[in-house]
Amino acid sequence: MSYWQVLARVLRPGPSLLAMVRLAADCAAAALLGWRRAFTEDDLYANGAWLEGRHAVIERRLWQARPVPPRTNSFSTM
Numbered sequence: 001m002s003y004w005q006v007l008a009r010v011l012r013p014g015p016s017l018l019a020m021v022r023l024a025a026d027c028a029a030a031a032l033l034g035w036r037r038a039f040t041e042d043d044l045y046a047n048g049a050w051l052e053g054r055h056a057v058i059e060r061r062l063w064q065a066r067p068v069p070p071r072t073n074s075f076s077t078m
Helices: 002-011 017-027 041-053 055-065
Strands: none
Touching: 002 017, 002 041, 017 041, 041 055
C-alpha cells in the first residue's frame, strides 16, 4: 500500500486519497502490484496511520542505509 501512495504522488503530485483510489482503478494498480483486491480510501487512511506509527523506525533505517560519501582530506598537499 505504501508503494502505491508513493507512486501515485510521483505520477500525480498532490492528489487526495480519493484521487489515488481513482488513479489505481484507472491503471489497474491492484492487479499490476499483485494484490488480491482493489483498495479503498479507508485502506489508504489505515496505511497512513500505520506509517505514522512506524515513522521513527523508517527514518532510522533510511538514515542507516544512506550512501556515505567518501572522506576527503581537506589538508592535502601538492
